[in-house]
Amino acid sequence: MTPRDGSDANDSRWADLDRPPLNSAALRRGLVREGALWSAVDVVPRTGSTNSDLVALAAAGKATEGAVLVAEEQSAGRGRLDRQWTAPARSGLFFSVLLRPSEVPVARWGWLPLLTGVAVATGLSRAAGVDTALKWPNDVLVTVGGEERKAGGILAERAGDDGVVVGVGINVTLRAEELPVPQAGSLALAGAVSTDRDPLLRGVLRSVEQWYGTWREAGGDPGLSGLQEAYAAGCATLGRTVRAQLPGDRSIVGEAVAVDGDGRLVIATGEGVQQPVGAGDIVHLRPA
Known part of the structure; x- marks a missing residue:
């Protein structure tokens, strides 16, 4: 992968001073180190979809496990059920990571988006100081004006026979008038103590690294790794x-x-x- 520093993009990136570009060099210094999961962190000014790009790079042999691709803006971001994910440039965190959990049975790889949800919610709670919850299977919720709002989503896609690309989108500084739908939210609207995207991204990726390492060491066992319990504890869907x-x-x-x-x-x-549901769209019908 060819690193591209957000700071060398055109001047229009500085048009909104409340939304400065990410510092890719500092992100690499903080995340890419000997023995760490993250092998590369690249920031691009804009792209269609970081998931599609990283899947293609993996297929071409140009990305190793732990590659992180971040976009300041996505024109064709996707959520579950092929829903579009759009947001103004530099208003959120839009990134994908490549994971190759070779020591985990493929049957357990379905836990990766849920693992990422736990890690994202945990990382944001620490770094942004906001209460977060998870809507099954992989929506990140915040509270805005006493109402649950979706501030983030996760999408996992296979990358060949041995890899999974997990994409994350988080609304950080989105203003009320910029919300794509009334049910959406952002960290800023939820009263975050910090909306500085650099430490937010570092916090989320370190949380993913920690949970992924624990899960992998347990052979992907969701009970032994504590993942199943942690997900249930943070899931706003349960009991509804x-x-x-x-x-x-x-x-x-x-x-x-x-x-x-x-x-x-x-x-x-x-x-x-008692009916187990593995795929579908879940609607909460009453408040918690």
């Missing part, structure tokens, strides 16, 4: 009445009672059936 929109225009309504060993959401229906 939810509607699960399933493939094929089916839906289930019931109480979300657990996250099982495969990372699926277990919903107890009114008929007394």
Whole structure:
């Protein structure tokens, strides 16, 4: 991967002084070191999708495990279910990481987006001083005006036979008038004590490194690594009445009672059936 420093982009990047560019050289100094997970940190001024770019780099043999690709702006950012993710330049953190957990059975790789959710929520709580929660499977929630709002999302994609690219998008300084939908939020709107993206990104990536290392050492076992317990503790979906929109225009309504060993959401229906859901769109139907 060819490093590109955000500071050498055109002058328009400084048009909004409340949103300075990331310092890629400082990020590399703080994250890329001997024995660390992160092998490269590259910042580009803009791209279509950091996930698509990193998957392509991995396929071409131009990215190793621990490669981090950050974009100041994405024109074709994607969330789950092919939803678009758009935000003004330098208003958030938009990045992807390449992981190759060769010692973990592939059947457990489905925990990687949930692991990233735990790491992102933990890292943001520490670095930004905001309360965060997770909506199953991988939305990051903050509280704005007493309401839950989505401030971030996670998307994992396979990169060949031995890799996974995990993409993260977090709204940092998005203002109320810039929100793409009323249900969206940002760290700034949630009252963050810091919206400096450099320490926020370092904090999140260090949290990912810590959780990923623990999970990998446990062979990907979500119980032994503590990941399943940590996810349940931070999951705002559990204990709620939810509607699960399933493939094929089916839906289930019931109480979300657990996250099982495969990372699926277990919903107890009114008929007394406990139905595990592995894919679908979850709607919270009542406040916590």
